[in-house]
Amino acid sequence: MAQESPPAAALDHLIVLDLTRILAGPWASQVLADLGADVIKVEHPVNGDDTRSWGPPFVNDKLPPEGLSAYFCGANRNKKSLALDFASEKGSAILRQLIKQADVVIENYKVGGLQKYGLDYESLKQEQPGLIYCSITGFGQTGPYAHRAGYDFIIQAMSGLMSVTGQPPETPGDEPMKIGVALTDIMTGLYASTAILAAVAHRDKTGSGQHIDMSLMDVSVAAMANQAMNYLVSGKSPTRMGNAHPNIVPYQVFPTADGHLIIAVGNDRQFHSLVKVLDAESLSKDKRYATNKDRVANREQLIPVLTELTKTQSTAHWAAELDRAQVPYGPINNTEAVFNDPQVIARELAIELDHPVHGKVPGVACPVRFSETPARYNTAPPSLGADTLEILQQRLNLSSDDCTALVEAGVCNIASE
Numbered sequence: 001m002a003q004e005s006p007p008a009a010a011l012d013h014l015i016v017l018d019l020t021r022i023l024a025g026p027w028a029s030q031v032l033a034d035l036g037a038d039v040i041k042v043e044h045p046v047n048g049d050d051t052r053s054w055g056p057p058f059v060n061d062k063l064p065p066e067g068l069s070a071y072f073c074g075a076n077r078n079k080k081s082l083a084l085d086f087a088s089e090k091g092s093a094i095l096r097q098l099i100k101q102a103d104v105v106i107e108n109y110k111v112g113g114l115q116k117y118g119l120d121y122e123s124l125k126q127e128q129p130g131l132i133y134c135s136i137t138g139f140g141q142t143g144p145y146a147h148r149a150g151y152d153f154i155i156q157a158m159s160g161l162m163s164v165t166g167q168p169p170e171t172p173g174d175e176p177m178k179i180g181v182a183l184t185d186i187m188t189g190l191y192a193s194t195a196i197l198a199a200v201a202h203r204d205k206t207g208s209g210q211h212i213d214m215s216l217m218d219v220s221v222a223a224m225a226n227q228a229m230n231y232l233v234s235g236k237s238p239t240r241m242g243n244a245h246p247n248i249v250p251y252q253v254f255p256t257a258d259g260h261l262i263i264a265v266g267n268d269r270q271f272h273s274l275v276k277v278l279d280a281e282s283l284s285k286d287k288r289y290a291t292n293k294d295r296v297a298n299r300e301q302l303i304p305v306l307t308e309l310t311k312t313q314s315t316a317h318w319a320a321e322l323d324r325a326q327v328p329y330g331p332i333n334n335t336e337a338v339f340n341d342p343q344v345i346a347r348e349l350a351i352e353l354d355h356p357v358h359g360k361v362p363g364v365a366c367p368v369r370f371s372e373t374p375a376r377y378n379t380a381p382p383s384l385g386a387d388t389l390e391i392l393q394q395r396l397n398l399s400s401d402d403c404t405a406l407v408e409a410g411v412c413n414i415a416s417e
Contacts, residue, residue, distance in 0.1 A: 009036020
């Protein structure tokens with residue numbers, strides 16, 4: 001019996017040239033690659049993406065240039081690596097040839113930085129009006145900060161995110177805190193991938209490409225969500241509240257006899273169920289706590305009462321009781337506990353990919369689950385220049401002698417694997 005061919009990938013008709021490095025751009029292109037797009041990652045021929053050296057840890061403890069940092073691996077699977085110096089005349093000519101074959105270009109150079117190479121959108125669209133060109137910068141293509149570099153940490157501070165993250169003012173440990181992951185970069189990558197796919201849909205209808213201007217600052221301000229709206233509606237800037245929620249009570253960390261537990265009560269019914277579990281049903285009859293509005297107004301009285309109750313039993317005890325009562329709760333896992341969690345195991349979120357040098361390289365699965373076009377895990381994050389020779393020969397029809405000359409001139413680098 002003939003084997004069934006694997007289902008088609010959703011984006012296997014798209015070719016993407018990825019001129020980005022660090023995290024926001026690579027995250028966007030990895031999303032597209034997971035969904036089937038043919039992604040060519042263009043890197044400096046000597047150093048590659050900056051994050052190749054952002055370690056330890058490194059896979060199998062091998063240091064660059066042969067080694068792969070865990071950071072780099074987190075955002076670069078399913079891509080081909082072309083090690084190319086497009087600052088050179090020959091390199092920029094090669095890249096323009098590849099772009100003619102591409103549907104999408106993603107770049108995160110400073111505003112105007114690619115113009116001198118003829119690789120900016122205005123230059124490229126003259127010959128390729130259907131090109132979708134996504135620029136990712138800290139502050140966007142316009143405005144007084146457009147020229148400034150913007151790292152995730154800086155953007156978290158400037159966008160207001162850090163003003164609502166951390167312990168309340170004038171309490172122990174009240175320094176404003178960044179989120180423990182470069183979440184502004186991640187969110188910008190996700191917005192960028194969504195925008196690119198919207199531009200693809202528009203091009204499919206009209207034949208016209210377009211320039212997408214993505215700004216970390218814009219994304220982080222937009223992602224302030226309810227906190228931004230709280231200010232716009234009330235005129236009052238929200239502040240740090242630790243783990244408490246500005247609009248819902250109780251919705252925070254509670255101590256137990258042997259640790260901590262998150263309890264997240266989203267409506268009045270759940271509050272009634274919670275106080276029943278805590279053997280304190282009188283609280284649901286107290287007018288101060290009858291509705292969420294009342295509980296928000298009287299949180300300073302309610303939270304200490306609930307805290308004294310949760311401290312009387314273990315985390316496991318309350319978890320079992322809250323589960324039975326259908327009150328939303330969750331343990332505070334470290335990363336080891338996360339990957340040993342039965343739900344995470346059942347959803348197969350830890351994956352491994354084969355690498356020709358490093359053997360099995362671990363990764364985290366794409367969280368998008370399709371019924372017909374599942375995400376693909378074709379290749380591990382590539383060694384620098386792993387696909388240079390293939391791309392030059394198969395896509396540009398260059399001879400072996402031509403490729404050798406490019407390497408000798410320092411225009412390209414070809415991995416030894």
